[in-house]
Each structure stands twice: as C-alpha cells, then as structure tokens.
Amino acid sequence: MELIRGLHNLRDKHRVCVATIGNFDGVHRGHVKVLDQVKAKGLELGLPTVAIIFEPQPREFFAGAEAPPRLTRFDEKVRLLRDQGVDRVLCLPFNDRLRSMSAARFIDELLLEGLAVRHFVVGDDFRFGCDRKGDYAMLEQVGREKGFSVEHMETYLLDGERVSSTRVRLALQANDLDGAQRLLGWRYRICGRVMHGQKLGRTLGVPTANVRMHRFAAPLRGVYAVRVRIGDGSIHPGVANIGMRPTVHGTQPVLEAHLFDFTGDLYGQLLNVEFDAFIRDERKFDGLEQLKQQIQQDIDAARALLT
Template identity: 90%
Template sequence: MELIRGLHNLRDKHRVCVATIGNFDGVHLGHVKVLDQVKAKGRELGLPTVAIIFEPQPREFFAGADAPPRLTRFDEKVRLLRDQGLDRVLCLAFNEHLRSMSAAAFIETLLLEGLAVKHFVVGDDFRFGCDRAGDYAMLQQVGEAQGFSVEHMATHLVDGERVSSTRVRKALQANDLDLAERLLGWRYRISGRVMHGQKLGRTLGVPTANVRMHRFAAPLRGVYAVRVRLGSGEIRPGVANIGLRPTVRGTQPVLETHLFDFQGDLYGQLLSVEFAAFIRAERKFDGLDQLKQQIQHDIDAARALLAC
C-alpha cells in the first residue's frame, strides 16, 4: 500500500480511482464494511482504491487539547488500513488552508483534479468545505455532471447500535475491553518505540519499557494486564501502566510496560501492547515504598488474569 502525504505529492499515476474519506480512527468494523464497499467497486471497475484521511483529525484542529482521545496513533491507523488491502492512503494536512476551502474548491481540487475519482463512498451525513457547506446532494449533482458516482456508506450494527469511533472510545474509557474488541474486530492495543526514561522501574526492581505518547491522548488510563508483541514477533505477558505517573509528578502521558521474566534490551524496538484486562485506576502513592508494594500486587493480579 502506498502512503501519499499531501495533495502536492499526487501524480498522474494516482488519478482515476475509487475513493472514500474520513478519520478512520480505530479502523473499526464499521470502517471495514465501508472499505469492503470501496474494494468491491474497485474490483468491478478495475481501478485502484484510496482512503483519504486527515492529520490532525478535524476535531483536534478545532478543539486542540479538548478533543476526544484518539483510538489509534497515525502510524497504527496506516498499518490497519494497509491490512485491509487498500492500494493507497492519501493523508491531507488539516490546516487553515483546508478548513477555509470552499465545498466547490474541495471537489475541484481533490476529487476532480487530484484523484479523478470515478466512484466516491461517503456517509449521507458527510459535510465538507468551509462552514460544512457541501453535502451528499451536492456531490451527487457534481458527480452527474463530471462523470463520477457517489454511494452511501454501509452501516454496521452491534447489539442493535451503530458502530462508531465514539462508541468504541466510550467502551474503552469504561474499561469494557471485550465490548471494544467486538466493535473494533481486534483487541485494543497501542504501538510505539521504546524510549529511554527515568529508569525508576529498575531502582524498584521492576524494569519497564517506556513508550512515549507524545501528542497522543489514549482513551485508557490505569493499570492493565497486557500481552506485548516484540519487534521479533515474540509475544510476552506483562503489566502496564498508562497515565501521568502522579507519584513521581509526571506531566506527560507514558505507557510503561513490565514484561514478566524478561531479560534483554528493548530500546528502539517497536512494541505493540495489547490490553487484556483492567486491574485498577492510576493513583498517587505516599512514597516509593508504597508504590513498589502496589506494583507487586499489580504483577500478581496480572499473572493471575493471564494465567502465567
């Protein structure tokens, strides 16, 4: 799968395709159903398939730090889209220029000149362009005149309710990991490279692999039993804390993972931390001795939950 970053990187070879557009946060089962529509139409027309995404996501641009937590970091989203068998992902920078673009200019610049779309799959409530002036009816009207067709996204239901990124996020924030898995189609995980930290875990006898979250605000907070896929592909059980680490006055969110019975250097490796079960909420302890005692309780709880 080819990742195209920005309209300026579109070439003639990228024109004439079947496309869809959205945040695709989590690439959940509802998204998969839409992507299946796109791939089926691509096969029918003999054309490549494209998913158009945004970075940052529009709500992050408008709300900043008050935006809802993401389900997936950018790299993880791209990997999930690749796994769906798409030919290309076009990532548009959501900035003031894109925000202020008129609906007509959006169609002309992106769909006609940029991609020469022949079939476009969108939600019937999809709005675009400055002040959200463009809608499904406008796309249909322009499509009839310019030679491309427009189709509604399929809706996917679980327990009689529509699957959405918001619903997945609420399940995760409630630590209902099983429901989140049923909505996503995969067990929730966070991937990232191991960075050097304060090495506090080593002084407490429980070395941890630290994944910096940077600007990613995860929907989970607390301590979890986890299964971790290492860069080698090996899967190891462990316990993880995701949060601000209030006992040591942390200010940036960090994912800290202790792998059971592991010896080795993980710095720089890409880890995928899968959340198997919730253990407890993050809290501040009176000192390192109390924290160390609680960590041992957490390890015992995780081993019992993972049966290891």
Template identity: 70%
Template sequence: MELIRGLHNLREKHRGCVATIGNFDGVHQGHLRVLAQVKAKAAELDLPTTVIIFEPQPREFFGGDNVPPRLTRFREKVELLQAQGIDRVVCLGFNKTLRSMSAAAFVDQLLLEGLAVKHFVVGDDFRFGCDRSGDYDMLKEVGKQRGFSVANTETYLIDDERVSSTRVRDVLLDNNFAQAQRLLGRPYCISGRVMHGQKLGRQLGVPTANIRMHKYAAPLHGVYAVTVHHQDQLLGNGVANIGMRPTVSGTQPVLEVHLLDYCGDLYGTLLRVEFKTFLRAEQKFDGLAALKEQISSDIEAARSFFAH
C-alpha cells in the same frame, strides 16, 4: 501501499481511482464495511483504491476541551489500512488553508484535478467544506455533472446500535475489552517504539518498556494486564500503566509496560501492547517504597489473571 502526504504530492499516476474519505479513527467494523465497498467497486472497475484522511483530525485542529482521545495514532491507522489491502492513502494536513476551502473547491482540487475519482464512497454522516455544504447529496449532483459515481454507506449496527469511534471510546472507558474487540474486529492495542526513560522501574526492580504517547491522549488511563507483541511474535504477558505517573511528578502521558519473566533489551523496538483487563486506577503514592509495594501487588494480580 503508497502514502501520499498533501495535495501537492499528487501526480498523474494517481489519477483514476475508487476513493473514500474520513478520519478512520480506530479503523473499526463500520470503517471495514466502507473499505469493503471501496475494494469491491475498485475490483469491478479495475482501478486502485484510495483512502483520504486528515492529520491532525479536524476536531483536533479546532482544539478546545472536548477533543476526544485517539483510538489509533497515525502510524497505527496507516498500518491498519494497509492490512486491509488499500493501495493508496492520501493524508491531507488539516490547516487554515484546508479549513477555509469550500466544498466545491475541495471537490475540484482533490477529487477531480488531483485524483480523477471514478467512484466515491462516503459515510452516512460525512460533511466537508468550510460552508459544510459537502455531503452525499452535493457529491451525487456534482458527480452526475462531472462524470463520477457516488455511493452512500449505510450505518453498521452491532446490538442494534451504530458502530462508531465514539462508541468504541465509551466501551474502553468502561474497560469492556470484549465489547471493544467486537466493535473493532480485533483486540484493542496501542503500538509504539520503546524510548529511554528515567530508569526508575529498573531501580525498583521492575524494569519497564516506556512508550511515549506524545501529544495525543489515549482512551485508557490506569493499570492493566496486557500481552506484548513485537511484529508477529508474542513476547509475553505484562502489567502496563498508562498515565501521568503522579508519584514521580510526570508531565507527559506515558505507557509503561513491565513484561513478566522477560529479560532483554527492548530499546528502539516497536511493540504492540494488547489490553486484556483493568486492574486499578492510577494513583499517587507517598514515596517510592509505597509505589514498589503496589507494583508487586499489580504483578500478582496480573499473574492471577493470566493463570485463569
């Protein structure tokens, strides 16, 4: 799969495709239906598939207190799209220039001049352009005039309720991992590279693999029983804390994973952490001794969970 960053990197070879556009946060079951529609039409027309995404996502650009946590960070999203057999991902930097672009200019510069789209699939709630005039009806009309077809994707329901990124966040907030798996079509995971930390876990006798969450918040917060994978290899079961580490005055969110019965150097390794069950909320303890005692209890709780 080819990743193309920005309009300026589109070339003549990228013209002529079947495309769709959106945030694709989580690449959930609703998104998979859109991608299946794109792939089917691309096979019919013998054209490559293209998915257009934004970085940051528009709601993150506008900021404020209501920015939802990400289900998938950029790397994870691209990997999930690649796993679906998508040929190209065009990532547009969402900035002041893109924000101020009208829907008509967006269609001209990206869909027509940049990609020469032959068929365009949009979600049932998609809007674009600074004037918010870009929607299915507008695209359909422009397509008739400029020679591309447009398809609207119907809402995908599970249990008579729309599958959406918001719904996935809500069930994760309730620690309902079984339902999250139904909505996503896979277990909920967070992936990241193991970084050097304070080595505090090692001092406490429970070494941890630390994965920084960087600027985007995760939809989970607390202590969990997890399984940990490297590439396609299962490394083992573990206990994970995701949060701010208030006992040691943490300032940035971190995913810390202690692998049960594992010895080895994981620094620099790209891990995939699959969340199995919620153990407790993150809390601040009165010193490291109390923290160590609680970690021992967490490890026993995780062992008990995996034993059943």
C-alpha cells in the same frame, strides 16, 4: 500499499480511482464495512482504491487538547488500513488552508484534478467545505456533471446500534475491553517505540519499557494485564501502567510496560502493547516504598489474569 502525504504529492499515476474519506479512527468494524464497499467497487471497475484521511483529525485541529482521545496513532491507523487491502492512503494535512477551502474548491482540487475519482463512498451526513455547502446532494449533482458516481456508506450495527469510533472510545473509557474488541474487530493495543525514561522501575526492581506517546492521548487510564509483541515478533505477558504517574509528579501521559521474566534490550524497538484486562485505576501513593508494594500486587494480579 502506498501512503501519499498531501495533495502536492499526487501524480498522474494516482488519478482515476475509487475513493472514500473519513477519520478512520480505530479502523473498526464499521470502517471495514465501508472499505469492503470501496474494494468491491474497485474490483468491479478495475480501479485502485484510496482512503482519504486527515492529520491532525479535524476535531483535534479545532479543539486541541479538548478533543476526544484518539483510538489509534497515525502509524497504527495506516497499518490497519493496509491490512484491509486498500491500495493507497492519501493523508491531507488539516490546516488553515484546508479549513478555509470552499466545498466547490474541495471537489475541484481533490476529487477531480487530484484523484479523478470515478466512484466516491461517503456517509449521508458527510459535510465539507468552509461554507458547509458540501454534502451528499452536492456530490451527486457534481458527479452527474463531471462523470463520477456517489454511494452511501453502509451502516454496521451491533446490538442494534451503529458501530462508531465514539462508541469504541466509551467502551474503552469504561474499561470494557471485551466490548471494545467486539466493536473494533481486534483487541485494543497501543503501538510505539521504547524510549529512555527516568529508569524508576529499574530502581524499584521492576524494569519497564517506556513507550513513546508523543502527543497521543489514549482512551485508557490505569493499570492493565497486557501481552506485548516486541521487534522479533515474540509475545510476552506483562503488566502496564498508562497515565500521568502522579506519585513521581509526572506531567505527560506515559505508557510503561513490565514484561514478565524478560531479559534484553528493548530501547528503540517498536512494541505492540495489547490490553487484556483492567486491574485498577491510577492513583498517587505516599512514597516509593508504597508504590513498590502496589506494583508487586499488580504483577501478581496480572499473572493470575493472564494464566
């Protein structure tokens, strides 16, 4: 799969394709249904498929820290799209230029000049352009004039309700990990590289791998039994805390994972931390000794849950 960053990196070889557009946060079962539509049409027409995404996501651009937490970081989203068999991912930087682009200009620059789209799959509620004039009807009209077809995304229902990123997020925030898995089609995980931290866990006798979060705000908060895939592909049971670490006056969200009975150097490695079961909410303790006692209880609880 090819990742294309920005319209300016489109080349002649990228023109003439079947495309869809969206945030694809989580690449859940509803997204998979849409991608299946795109791939089927690409196969029918003998054309490559393109998923168009934004970075940051539009709501993050407008709402900043008040935006809902993401399900997936950018790199993980791209990996999930690759796993679905999309030929290309075009990532558009959502900035002032894109925000101020009219609907007509959006179609001209992206769909016609940039990609020469032959078939476009969108939601019937899809709106675009600074003037908010861009919708399904406009795409159909321009498509008839310019030679591309437009198709509605197929809705994926589970228990009679539409599967959406919002619905997944609510399940995770309620620590309904099994429910989130049913919506996603995969066990929820967070991926990131191990960075150097305060080494407090080592001081407490429980060394932890600090997973770099950058600006990612996760929909989970608390202590969990986890399974961690490390760089060599091996999977290790463990316990993880994701949150602000109030006992040590943390100011940024951190994911710390302790891998049971593991010895080795994880610094710089890419970890996949898969959340198996919720143990407790994050809370502030009176001191490090009380925290140490609680960590041991968390370890015992996680071992029991993962057995």
